[in-house]
Amino acid sequence: MTRARAVLLVRIALLAGLVALLEALCRLGVIDPLSILPPSEMLGAMIERVASGDLDEGMVQTFSTIAIAYVLAVVLGTAAGALLQKLPRLRAVVDPLLASYYSVPTFIFYPLLVALFALGKTPLVILGMMSATPAVIISTLAGLDGVPPVLLKLARAQRLGRWHTLWWIVLPQALPRLFSGFKLALSYALIGVIAGEFLLSGTGLGYAISFAYQSFDSQAMYGAMLFVLLVAIAANGMLTTWESRIARRRARQ
């Protein structure tokens, strides 16, 4: 436990040191204040932006888009994964597609999506889904593959119905892997939507950052940027904690 605490303390000190170093370099003029704001000013800019309500509309847009894309990705991805696991023949065909899916940068389809659905929420939701769904499919397959056949035999011997087997046997076994997929899917959906907004759109937090960049408003840019990054880190941190709690509970059983 002491070692873990030492690691944690050093990590915190390291991050604090890096922030302090950046602050010092900016204040001393080693880094051009026009290109990077000192961290303290970034924080101030963020608080000011959030408090002034400038970001409200963007937040609503971005978070609702991410939420829709994420829910769709989780539902469709789990369903598709379960279906593929039931149909080994189809799975053999689709396998190469899944294996090389993430080698293609999803963003290159965004211009096509915009042309297809016009600028707005739809292409962003689809871009977010395209980034996140395969991660859910892959982890669903891995989770279902990981259920020991012995347990399924046991379920059959106990004459458990289909839903009972799913609820009492399959789900608890597959949950840790499923959850890693869900966690990854959230960060992929977030990256997809914000990148789409950043590259080409008229609303949202990603757009707020690129608009501020184009109009040389570094206060607004760093404020929005820090906000997005903090939200992303908080979301990922929460899911990671939850994930390790699930894993620990599994280990105890």
Added chain:
Amino acid sequence: MSDLALGTAPPPRRRTGGFDSLALLLVCLAVWQAVASWTDGIAVAPPWTTIVYLAGLMGQTSFWGHAGATLTAFLLAFALSAVLGLLLGLVLGAWRFAGEVWEPILAGFYTIPKVTLYPVVLLVAGLGMSAKVAFGVMHGMVPITLLTLAAIRNLSPTLLRTARVLRLPPRQTIVWVLVPACLPEIIAGLRIGFSLSLLGVLIGEMFSSQRGLGFLLVSGMAQHNVPLTTAIVLLIVVMAISANTLMLRYLKTR
């Protein structure tokens, strides 16, 4: 690290023949054709038109200027990601304490939307090649570091002990013991780093740039030149999938 192994996906099935791949290809082409016909070609050009357009595009010198810019930026970004990632992974893998300190920081960096940082890269590196390369490295380096780190950490201690018994000098230990033992993970990391540095470079080109395939993609859309956008998408997809397939095949034969 299971997170990063995405796309390594389900176990390979041996009996999958060429027939399956052909069927998959045909289904993809059919879907593509269906989308193109359904939208009357205003969003996506049909497959045959796209291939003809791409062939014509490849006859133009201006196209090769853009393709060359992307290729140069990508190769630089990938090479830098590989070298820096392997070195950092080696150091953090060998120096256990530092590895434990850094790993969650790197993993966190891996999951944040790095696009939001691109303006900073532009402000620091200026418009042009160096910004694209830097952004590619930001994407590609982390997975290579993390997988190398994990590989070295999970290395069987027997191997290192054997090396010590044989009195191998550090350099030979690295070349003859460490690298061969970690090679599968290193290749897996390089495969992810490859895709992500390509992604970084292309995003860089799609945002306020004047050169490269990413720029052509966006300009095709701005000029309502549907065959151009579709042709570039096709080109990138084919290149990325072929490179990935080669690396996957190498991993399978190990």
